Amino acid sequence: MTYQKPSFRHPAAQVNELGYTRRDYEGSLSTLCAGCGHDSISAAIIEAVFTLPLEPHRIAKMSGIGCSSKTPAYFLGRSHGFNSVHGRMPSVTTGASLANRDLVYIGVSGDGDTASIGFGQFGHAVRRNLNMTYIVENNGCYGLTKGQDSATADVGSKNKKGAANPYEPIDLVSMAIQLGATFVGRSFSGDRQQLVPLIKAALTHRGFAFLDVVSPCVTFNNHEGSTKSYAFTRERIEATPLDFVPMREEIRTSYAAGATQEVCMHDGSVIRLHKQNDEYDIEDAQSALQAIAHHNKQGRVLTGLLYIDRDAHEMHEVLGTVRRPLNSLTEKELCPGTKVLDSINAGLR
Amino acid sequence: MHAKQAVNDFVVKFANVNGTGSASANHMFAKAIFRMGIPVSPRNIFPSNIQGLPTWYEVRVSHKGYLGRRGGGVDLMLCVNPQSMERDVKEVEPGGYFVYDSTKPLDPRLIRSDINYIGIPITSMCLREYTDARQRLLFKNVIYVGALAALLDIEFGVLKDLVAEQFKGKEKLITQNVHALEMGHQYAVQNYACPIGLRVERGGNIARHILETDHILMDGNTAVALGAVYGGASVAAWYPITPSTSVVDGFETYCKRLRIDPGTGEKNYAIVQAEDELSAIGMVIGAGWNGARAFTATSGPGLSLMGEFLGLAYFAEVPAVLVDVQRSGPSTGMPTRTQQSDVLAAAYASHGDTKHVLLFPATPAECFSLTVKAFDLADRLQTPVLMLTDLDLGMNDWMSPPLHFDDQHTYDRGKVLDAEALEALAREGKRFGRYLDVDGDGIPYRTYPGAHPTIGAYTARGTSRDEYALYTEDGAAYVRNVDRLLKKFETAKQYVPEPKIKPAAKKTPYGAIFFGTTASPAYEAVEMLAEEGIAIDTMRLRAFPFSQAVEDFITAHETVFVIEQNRDGQMRRLLINETDVPAKEKLVPVLNYDGLPITARQIAAGVRAGIGGTDNVTPIDRSKRKTSRKSKP
Known part of the structure; x- marks a missing residue:
């Protein structure tokens, strides 16, 4: 249990350019285990929306069931949230987006919620290019039911009781790219420097932005033999450092400038990727899949922004819905009136 | 030979092969009779198949305006399907007529001495007239409609008008279709004494209350679709399933006409075909939570899948509208046959202590008005509202009072704080x-x-x-x-529609409760029984939870027949469970669940059996009273 929020989150009276303090983006106290990777992700989300910045009440927090899906209570207390049913966050978010396309949707899910019970809904939300940021807090196990292997657990990785997982894992980033996700990234809950800009970029992306965040379960999956432990992940991570530069904001980067690739988002924001030797064209899905598989073979987890397609149409553009949120339409736009009904009746005689 | 005589009161059935284009010709036949101002109720009895299996179309003509199935055999069978001919012949009432394609001689085993045979060489007429294979097939249907027009005295001008409307702007098709109608018509006139004993006639013996209403002919699913447009639905999410599919199809058709922003051409609606029913209801709930009016349409299997989400919407208090066009269950059951067997599954959908608001429309006009109402109820009560229709109402054309909407009506968005x-x-x-x-x-x-x-x-x-x-x-x-x-x-209870109560002409210890498509044959049965001296007060349920009027009705009668189309008497059980008056002993089930709509004759027989005789003065002997299950027509 995290009893107290670290004080460094509250630099006195610091406000963002919208006039909000960091506290305006915080939620209630976390009830997850102390040291849970998920709490780091919540903090990264708060940091991302505070610095982007976004207005807290224009964000909707969506989730399913599981440890990960509890976390929306722990950030963005001034945003509406919907803690729905297991594996069904994508459909609820689809409906919410249909009703009001103007809000920013952050969905938080887990590996059980996405790779098992919600696998179907996940795939179809991707396929529709639903305009949302979809974060999987991936710890390879079922935390709330005490540590069963999930579908993302690596083959051979050991659970708390020492039993090795006999099944091949589902690699969510590869799956997302294959299904046609238009923004795919992977990160590690412990790598705030990479995770925060990734979340900011995802929030700016128009369409389905998917982030697979390896997030160790300190209670059930942080032991020797686990491939989703802090130690294992820190050792094997292959990180592509990046910056996200919001439109209008000065360039601040904590990484040394090396070979960089710039990706300009629709609103004018820029993602800067700091290339490494084995980098590839992140706008080419096949190269991305190959690079992920290549690192995987080497026993490494490739992180960073792995794939982006900035030209695809998001769901509302495909559907051709009005610019105005559908939930703001009134009788005037919705109800054709009795004259029309009379003519319909006449046509049925 | 006895030849049945009837004016505006008979049943015609078409026996066709699925996928041969018979549906539109048969519809034209029914519509022509409707256009002549004569009450008609057509029903598709179709297989779960796209092409090749037998399919039937039953048309009841009733000057009294009875729209339910009458029961018994049919008075005229038009059979162009050799596969089903043997059973089709058997279904003709004594004195009735069997109209068939006489291109090949009839199998002597199919000859009955008590019915009349009318042969029309449809196939050879088509072979002679057309060279194109498709035309040879399609015009068969039009030819027999032409022949029936002569045999039954349907006004030929009405048929010509219908053809002209159907193929508006396609002159060549109009000419071809009218020609085919004429071929059939002429053959019948030249070879048979027309009309036969059965015929239609404008005005004549038609009941006055029918003549006084400017009826429409439409199916329930289309009426629901229009109700969703008028009720302000802007989000529809669904997964295709018979017999509900045409609800969202209809919604899309009307939205394309009525919901396009005139300035930008953009849509004031969104329709998503979901990956499954779970997702469909999830989207509806997401949209409802976010302030849009949203609905889904499904049938039994979909309702089962939606259970978990319905519990969420009930518990989290999210408005949602679900239209369940019921079919025969359980499981896949008979997917193209009707039933009213989702009552309990809908009322208590989901685990835990859950109850849902239900609506039971009985006509297309009510499908429309109750759909509009469903959205107001869902918003007002912040809960799912489930509207239960069925295949018979949803997919068949019904003669109905016109759809009614009040321009003064504003949407009740319920308790929302801006x-x-x-x-x-x-x-x-x-x-x-x-x-x-x-x-x-x-x-x-x-x-x-x-x-x-x-x-x-x-x-x-x-x-x-x-x-x-x-x-x-x-x-x-x-x-x-x-x-x-x-x-x-x-x-x-104070917001849902009240039941419709019709008292008998005299005071009676008997009551009958029914809902949805059971209403038409039930009212007919009650009139039949009244002529036998059995008086029955009726109450047509329109909603759950049950209001005080429902309890009062049960209390006021010694015996109440609960007439419905499922095996378990689900509405009866819901009444027992959800009313605070002694009901179990009083409520006598009258049931049909063979997948075809319950008939007036089945209901009348069930009530007679329940009373234990035809004399309603005789006190009921409870020990002898037996449940009437699927009583013979």
């Missing part, structure tokens, strides 16, 4: 509580996401919470919450 209201609340020093029972009616106030920068945000959840929507496992808070939900359900 930014202004939230600020007013704050000025009064009050804290917004999403699940606070402020008004004492069990209905709390809600906010739409994004309403206000600092107040009114909450997390909707399927987990237990306190009045301020905060997660809690405190038993007392949980009990307060679920008790309030029960209070809200009690409040719902």
Whole structure:
């Protein structure tokens, strides 16, 4: 249990350019285990929306069931949230987006919620290019039911009781790219420097932005033999450092400038990727899949922004819905009136 | 040979092969009779198949305006399907008529001495007239409609008008179709004494109340679709399933006409074909939570899949409208046959203590008006509203009073606090509580996401919470919450439509309760029984929860027949479960569940059996009274 929020989150009276303090983006106290990777992700989300910045009440927090899906209570207390049913966050978010396309949707899910019970809904939300940021807090196990292997657990990785997982894992980033996700990234809950800009970029992306965040379960999956432990992940991570530069904001980067690739988002924001030797064209899905598989073979987890397609149409553009949120339409736009009904009746005689 | 004589009162059945284009010709036949101002009720009895299997179309013509199935055999069988001919011949009532394709001679084994045979060489006429294979097939149907027009005295001009309307702007098709009609017509006139004993006639013996209403002919699913347009639905999410598919198809058709922004050409609606029913209802709930009116349409298997989500919407208090066009269950059951067997599954959908508001329309006009109502109810009560129709109502054309809408009607969006209201609340020093029972009616106030920068945000959840929507496992808070939900359900009674009660001509100890498509044959049966001296008061249920009027009706009668189309007497059980008056002994089930709509004759027989004789003066001997199950027609 995290009893107290670290004080460094509250630099006195610091406000963002919208006039909000960091506290305006915080939620209630976390009830997850102390040291849970998920709490780091919540903090990264708060940091991302505070610095982007976004207005807290224009964000909707969506989730399913599981440890990960509890976390929306722990950030963005001034945003509406919907803690729905297991594996069904994508459909609820689809409906919410249909009703009001103007809000920013952050969905938080887990590996059980996405790779098992919600696998179907996940795939179809991707396929529709639903305009949302979809974060999987991936710890390879079922935390709330005490540590069963999930579908993302690596083959051979050991659970708390020492039993090795006999099944091949589902690699969510590869799956997302294959299904046609238009923004795919992977990160590690412990790598705030990479995770925060990734979340900011995802929030700016128009369409389905998917982030697979390896997030160790300190209670059930942080032991020797686990491939989703802090130690294992820190050792094997292959990180592509990046910056996200919001439109209008000065360039601040904590990484040394090396070979960089710039990706300009629709609103004018820029993602800067700091290339490494084995980098590839992140706008080419096949190269991305190959690079992920290549690192995987080497026993490494490739992180960073792995794939982006900035030209695809998001769901509302495909559907051709009005610019105005559908939930703001009134009788005037919705109800054709009795004259029309009379003519319909006449046509049925 | 006896030849049946009847004016505006008979049953015609078409025996066709699925996928041969017979549906539109058969529809034209029914529509022509309707156009002549004569009550008609056509029914498709079709297989779960696209091409090749037998399919039937039954048309009842009734000057009294009876729209349910009559029961018994048919008076005229038009059979162009050799596969089903043997059983089709058997179905003709003595003195009835069997019209067939006489290109090949009839198998002597199919000859009955008590019916009349009318052969029309349809295939050879087509072979002679057309060279194109497709035309040879399609015009067969038009030719027999032409022949029937002569045999039954249907006005030829009416048929010509219908052809002209159907193929408006395609002159060549109009000429070809009229020619085919004429071929059939001429053959019948030249070879048979037309009309035969059965015939239609304008005015004549038609009941006055029928003549006084400017009826329409439409199917229930299309009426639901229009209701959704008029009711302000802007989001529809669905998964294809017979027999509900045409609800969303219809919604899309009307939206394309009526919901396009004139300035931009953009859509004032969104329709998503979901990956499954779970997702369909999930989208509806997401949209409802976010302040759009949203609905889905499904049938039994879909309802089962939606159970978990319906529980969420009930518990998290999210408006949603679900139209369940019922078919024969359980499981896949008979997917193209009708039933009213989802009553209990709908009333209590989901685990835990759950109850849902149900609506039971009986006509297309009511499909329309109750769909409009469903959206108001869902918003007012912040809960799912499930409208139960069935295949018979949804997919068949019904003669119905015209659809009615009041331009003064404004949408009841229920208790929603906007930014202004939230600020007013704050000025009064009050804290917004999403699940606070402020008004004492069990209905709390809600906010739409994004309403206000600092107040009114909450997390909707399927987990237990306190009045301020905060997660809690405190038993007392949980009990307060679920008790309030029960209070809200009690409040719902004042908002749902009242049952329609029709008293008998004289005081009687007998009552009958029914709903939906059972109503038409039930009213007919009650009139038949009245002529036999059995008086029955009737109550047509239109909604659940049951209002006081329902309990009063049960209390006021010694015996109440509950007539419905399922095996278990589900509405009867719901009445026993959900009323506070002694009901179990009084409620006698009258059931049919063979997948075909219940008939007036089945109902009358069931009631007679339930009474234990035809004399309603005889006191009921409860020991002898037996449940009437699937009584013979």
